Amino acid sequence: MINDTLLSFTAGRDMWSTVAANDVPSAKMADGPMGIASGRVDERDVSILTPSGIALAASWDRALAGVVGALVGGEAKRKGVDMVLAPNLNLARSPNAGRVFEMFGEDPLLAGTLGVAWSRGLQSRRVGSIAKHLVCNDSETQRDRYDAIVDETTLREIYLLPFEMVARAGCAGILTAYNRVNGDYCAQNAPVLTDILRHEWRYGGFTVSDWFGTHAGAESLNAGLDLEMPGPARFMGTKLRDAAADGTVGVNRVEEAVDRIQIAARTWAGGDAGAEPGDRDTILAQAAAAGFTLLRNDGDLLPVAPGSVRQLAVIGPNALAPCFQGGTFxxxxxxxxxxxxxxxxxxxxxxxxxxxxxxxxxxxxLPAMPALPARDLGDGCDVGMTVDYFGGHDFSASLLGSETRNTNSLTWFHGMHDLGAFDRNGGIRASGRIMPTVTGMHRLHIGGTGSVRLVVDGRQVFAAEREIPASDVMGALKSGDSDHVEVLLEAGIPVLIEAELRYTPARAHGLWFGLGVPNDAATLLAEAEAIARGADAVLLLVGETADAGVESKDRDTTAIPLDQQELAARVIAANPRTIVAVNVGHAFDTRFATDAAALLAVWYPGEAFGPALAAVVAGDLEPSGRLPVALAASEDQYPALDATPDADGRLPYAEGIGIGYRGMITAGIRPAFAFGEGLGYGRFTYVAATATTRSDHGVDLVVTVRNDGSRDSAAVVQAYRTDGPLAGFAKQVVAAGSTVDIHLVVNPIALRRWSGNRWVFASGPTTLRIGGSSLDLPLSATVAFD
Known part of the structure; x- marks a missing residue:
């Protein structure tokens, strides 16, 4: 007989923690990977913000990824967090996928190598790494239910490879994806969770569902899922009592799952993180700069030495309102x-x-809405909105409590903190006073997980009656869609804004609102043109806002907004000495910047964006990044642009192993900028390469590289198989004018192929091509395997 205590370990205790019993501590988890996301998922718990996954991938730097992981680990321990849901090892299959910014690019070897380094860095601080999302959660549209149809070769060689690498390296846990793969939900996919993960990889860590991503109890446990999150249990835990009693789930399987969970809790809960890897601000600035990818630098416009120009024009919306990160949970x-x-x-x-x-x-x-609280609650908060919580839909008689919140996007899981659960009808009102700075039609936005209402100075201006089924609330919350209404406001006359939500029972709820301010587009453009024309050089910062990359929603274009494209055209025409910095988290259309002297991809670089960019422009730091994704010359070059499932919910991975640059190479397509491409501030010549076999069936490469430039610079030596895929890489600083030998190891997994239902490793003569990008490979080296 399996007792309830044992069963209880297979589900979380609460939103973020595992069950504790006797000598087994509870382990607290938190979301990642860019830092430690608040357990409340709101604005109040400030944390370190590192470069996003794609920015770290652009660094092509294992050591740096490990240091960043260690920084996040230290932050976790300071916040009482024992395990972090990171890294994200899904792949940038489509440039329009909503969470590409979290991923380590489009190549599985690059993603796996950096994922291992980041995970080890995190775990070096005694914080467990839970890699996510196993597997094929590579896009967001209908992610809770789409069925990724993937052939066995593609699944193993591409999408499972990063997970295999981090599993074999000893990550604490692996989190299953929301979607299905070849018919089965990932949380109950026995071919992946048991046949591959346990039997083939011999993985000893625990498996955990993504939050609310479990659809059945016995089926999930028997398929290989160890832990349902969050708690309290919906399908597993003591909900498995009947299945245990009738033998549907066996005692051995329950004990196996519980052992793994308890080992993880004992290993990672509590303890000291040890010493920091260095100064936080310095590391974050260096990490951001290491991912900045210089794609064009005509006339060596960069760097711009301070004192060498009379006037440097800084133009663009992202110069003052940058995108530090994406907008997921x-x-x-x-x-x-x-x-x-x-x-x-x-x-x-x-x-x-x-x-x-x-x-x-x-x-x-969703634009911001700076406001002053409608009421002084005596909490010392003098900015934000007064948020009132109600125990029903009647706001006149059921006030439960109030607080001041300095955000325009409110989210709650399970309940309103200590004011009650979401198990009955309720309501929330956010109210604040705004002071318009211009007269004109302002756009008020509102969205939420129920019926919403907007009131301006006591007058209702918008209302929408909605009852969102409990099963759909998470989707509404993640996508963050809103309605809007135009309201005439006068400059200097304060107004009271009230945003209301009335909800029905569900496991989570949210209310969000914003204020779009009118502007004179023609005047803004004319001002930008004027200062560009009068400057010695221009730095133009364009890109996205933080809510461009979200969960449950993909993008519909790789292009920057049209008004920014027009701005770029006008500024470049006014001053060709323009450096365009593109602040996006995915592959982007570069055609708008064709005539710019310099083009720099800065990705989502984290909290040190400003200092890192200033240091790179001034020449204090090098933009040493290389592209972790190919940038197509036009969107039709991408092997998988549209990630929309068909009417039956099926999402065929029809390109097979031809993801990203691999598919372009096979099709003979030349992108605007190749995978692995990037200039830095050096000029490299690849002189010679020698290769020898290793006992593990890998290859040792020694590549001789000369820096012909006038500045020390980081070379990123890349080795590729003759059929296209990346096989290995190494990054090393080379002094100006010097020649060095750079050593890199080609892992045997980079040379194997799945064929005939088994792995086939390289045999006989094997040639590797070596150079500075997937399309710049001047050297080759051949080895012979027995």
Whole structure:
């Protein structure tokens, strides 16, 4: 007989923790990977914000990824977190996928190598790494239910490979994806969770469902899932009592799952994180700069030495309102003193040198709404909204409590903190006073997980009656869609805004709102043109806002917004000495910047964006990144652009192993910029390469590289198989004018193929091509395997 105590370990205790009993501690988890996301998923728990996954991938730097993971581990311990849901090892199959910014690019070897380094760095601080999302959660549209149809070769060689690498390296746990793969939900997919993960990889860590991603109890446990999250149990835990009694689940399987969970709790709960790997601000600035990818630098416009220009024009919405990160549930509450790029540039070059114009406003899906609380609650908070919680839909008689919140996006899981659960009808009202700075039609936004209402100075201006089924609430919460209404406001006349939500029982709820301010687009453009024309050089920062990359929603274009494209055209025409910095988290359309002298991809670089960019422009740091994704010359070049499932919910991975640059190579397509491409501040010549076999069936490569440039610079030596895929890489700084030998190891897994239902390793003569990108491979080396 399996007792309830044993069963209880197979489900979480609460939203973020495992069950504790006797000598087994509870282990607390938190979302990642860019930092430690608040357990409350809100703005109040500020955390370190590191570069996003794609920015770290652009660094091509194992050691750096490990240091960043160690920084996150230290932050976790300070916050009482024992295990972090990270890294994200899904792949950038489509450039329009909503969470590409979290991923380590489009190549499985690059993703797995950096994922292992990050995971080991995290675990070096005695914090467990839970790799996610196993498997094929590579896009967001209908992710809770789509069925990824993937052939065995593609599944194993591409999408499982990063997970295999981090599993074999000893990550604490692996989190299953929401979607299905070849018919089965990932949380109950026995071919993956048992046949491959346990039997083939011999993985000894625990498996855990993504939050609310379990659909059945006995089926999931028997398929290989150890832990259902969050708690309390919905399908597993003591909900398995009947299945245990009738033998549907066996005692051995329950004990196996519980052993893994208890080992993880004993291993990672509590303890000391040890010493920091270095100064936080320095590491984060270096990490951001290491991912900045210089794609064009005509006339060596970069770097711009301070004092060499009379006037540097800084233009663009992202100069003042940058995108530090994406907008998923793993979004980090940013430190309030994070420095935007324009301010960092003023500090580095001098305020008298920098002139600034936004050129056009940011274009978030949900604009901010700076407000003062409607009431003073005596909590010391003098900015934000007064948030009232009600125990029913009648707001006149059921007030449960109030608080002040400085955010325009409110989210709650399970209940309203200590004010009650979401197990009955209730309501929430956020109210605050705003002071319009211009007269005109303002756009008020509102969205939520129920019926919503907007009131301006006591007058209802919008209402929508909705009852969202409990099963759909998470989707509404993740996608963050909103309605809007135009309201005439006058400058200098304060108004009271009230945003209301009335909800029905569900496991989570949210209310979000925003205020779009009118602007004179023609005037903004003219101002930008004028300062560009009068400057010695221009730094134009364009890109996205933080809510461009979200959960449960994919993008529909790789292009930057149209008004920013027009801004770029006008600014570049006014001053060809323009450096365009693109602040996005995915592969992007580069055609808008064709005539710019310099093009720099800065990705989502974390909290040190401003200082890192100023240091790179000034030449204090090198933009040493290389592309972790190919940038197509046009969207039709991408092997998998549209990630929309068909009418039956099926999402065929029809390109097979031809993901990203691999598919382009096979099709003979030349992208605008190749996978692995990037300039840095050096000029490299690849002189010679020698190769020898290793006893583990890998290859040792020695590549001789000369830096013909006038500055020390980081070379990223890349080795590829003759059929296209990346086989190995190494990054090393080479002094100006010097020649060095760079050593890299080709892991045997990079040379194997899945064929005939088994792995076939390289045999006979095997040639590797070596160089600076997937399309710049001047050297080759051949080895012979027995």
């Amino acid at each position: 793993a979004k980090i509450a940013l430190r309030p003193d994070a420095i935007p790029p324009v301010e960092a540039l003023r500090a580095r070059f001098g305020a008298e040198t920098i002139v600034f114009a936004p050129g056009c406003p940011p274009s978030p899906r």
